[in-house]
Amino acid sequence: MSYIDIAKKRCAQLQCSEHVTILSIETSCDETAAAIVRDGRVVLSNSVYTQIPLHRKFGGVVPELASRNHVDQIAIVVEQALEDANLCYADIDAIAVTYGPGLVGALLVGVSFAKALALALNIQLIGTHHLMGHIAANYLTYPDLEPPFCCLIASGGHSDIVEVKDYVTFERLGGTRDDAAGEAFDKVARILGLPYPGGPELEKLAKQGDPKAIKFHSSFNESDGYDMSFSGIKTAVINHVHNHPQVSKADVAASFQYSVNTILSDKAVHAAKHTLALAGGVSANRNLRDMLQRKCDKKGLRFCCPDFLYCTDNASMIGSAGYYLLKAGRISDLNLNAVPYLEL
Ligand SMILES: Nc1ncnc2c1ncn2[C@@H]1O[C@H](COP(=O)(O)OP(=O)(O)OP(=O)(O)O)[C@@H](O)[C@H]1O
Numbered sequence: 001m002s003y004i005d006i007a008k009k010r011c012a013q014l015q016c017s018e019h020v021t022i023l024s025i026e027t028s029c030d031e032t033a034a035a036i037v038r039d040g041r042v043v044l045s046n047s048v049y050t051q052i053p054l055h056r057k058f059g060g061v062v063p064e065l066a067s068r069n070h071v072d073q074i075a076i077v078v079e080q081a082l083e084d085a086n087l088c089y090a091d092i093d094a095i096a097v098t099y100g101p102g103l104v105g106a107l108l109v110g111v112s113f114a115k116a117l118a119l120a121l122n123i124q125l126i127g128t129h130h131l132m133g134h135i136a137a138n139y140l141t142y143p144d145l146e147p148p149f150c151c152l153i154a155s156g157g158h159s160d161i162v163e164v165k166d167y168v169t170f171e172r173l174g175g176t177r178d179d180a181a182g183e184a185f186d187k188v189a190r191i192l193g194l195p196y197p198g199g200p201e202l203e204k205l206a207k208q209g210d211p212k213a214i215k216f217h218s219s220f221n222e223s224d225g226y227d228m229s230f231s232g233i234k235t236a237v238i239n240h241v242h243n244h245p246q247v248s249k250a251d252v253a254a255s256f257q258y259s260v261n262t263i264l265s266d267k268a269v270h271a272a273k274h275t276l277a278l279a280g281g282v283s284a285n286r287n288l289r290d291m292l293q294r295k296c297d298k299k300g301l302r303f304c305c306p307d308f309l310y311c312t313d314n315a316s317m318i319g320s321a322g323y324y325l326l327k328a329g330r331i332s333d334l335n336l337n338a339v340p341y342l343e344l
């Protein structure tokens with residue numbers, strides 16, 4: 001019997017079984033992460049090693065350093081996830097791994113490790129989309145949340161408004177035409193002299209500023225539809241800081257944050273019919289969460305956002321998404337490869 005025949009048989013067995021325990025692995029950028037997730041919703045362990053201190057001195061992620069650091073950490077992080085869950089390899093039914101989008105060298109470490117483990121343990125491999133994982137972070141926080149719903153993904157590399165039709169089917173309604181929201185936060189933070197990653201630092205500084213002090217405007221975002229642009233706002237901030245060297249940095253941070261979050265929330269709330277979920281690293285931004293909650297309340301929508309633990313990259317979200325891929329029969333074989341640009 002070929003590997004794929006064995007895999008199909010194994011997948012059919014897992015689809016019928018009452019409980020499925022997944023070991024999940026995430027190495028798409030600068031976090032080496034592993035988790036154990038049961039039945040797509042219950043996190044038994046969540047182990048994350050962050051490389052932020054390594055990249056901070058360069059002001060951003062250095063891809064080659066990220067890959068090498070993943071190689072050093074991956075086995076340790078996986079062992080930690082098993083130990084924290086009080087399980088051994090024999091208890092694992094399947095392995096879910098992020099295979100894209102992300103940095104190719106970084107993705108390859110997780111994919112190669114997962115393939116080797118799946119072969120050695122003779123268990124099912126599930127290649128999982130990173131953004132599907134960010135969306136699934138909401139399933140870990142809200143046990144009753146089920147598709148269909150609308151989701152705003154705002155992360156370091158993506159800003160999309162997506163209709164989640166079922167657990168594995170998505171329709172992109174619109175999104176950024178240029179910088180991602182997190183990328184814009186990071187770049188503006190850098191202009192203000194804040195360390196990497198800039199998003200959380202900028203949020204801290206913004207608390208001391210006046211969000212209405214400076215109007216950072218971009219006419220593109222006033223058009224109908226769900227497309228957005230953040231690079232014009234970023235340029236407006238650069239020009240303002242350049243032309244007003246004495247300006248309050250806290251006012252700049254607060255005004256920029258207000259501008260970006262207003263665009264994200266207006267567009268997403270407009271797109272949502274009954275439920276709006278938030279996903280991706282920028283979902284950790286309290287100002288955005290509060291703004292979305294207020295606007296959803298006003299429109300009579302349910303609003304969901306992940307626990308802070310599951311906002312930025314982690315493997316629990318990959319374990320949840322991987323479970324639903326398995327249930328849908330969307331399994332992988334040992335030809336799985338890293339795909340740096342991968343559509344949802
Ligand atoms: N509190 C916050 N406020 C604003 N931005 C934040 C906050 N916390 C994290 N971020 C931003 O989130 C991003 C990191 O999110 P995430 O880990 O999802 O990105 P990524 O995995 O690099 O990108 P992607 O998920 O698109 O591949 C960074 O740009 C960071 O600045």
Ligand SMILES: [Mg+2]
Pocket residue numbers: 130134155156280281312313
């Ligand atoms: Mg991410």
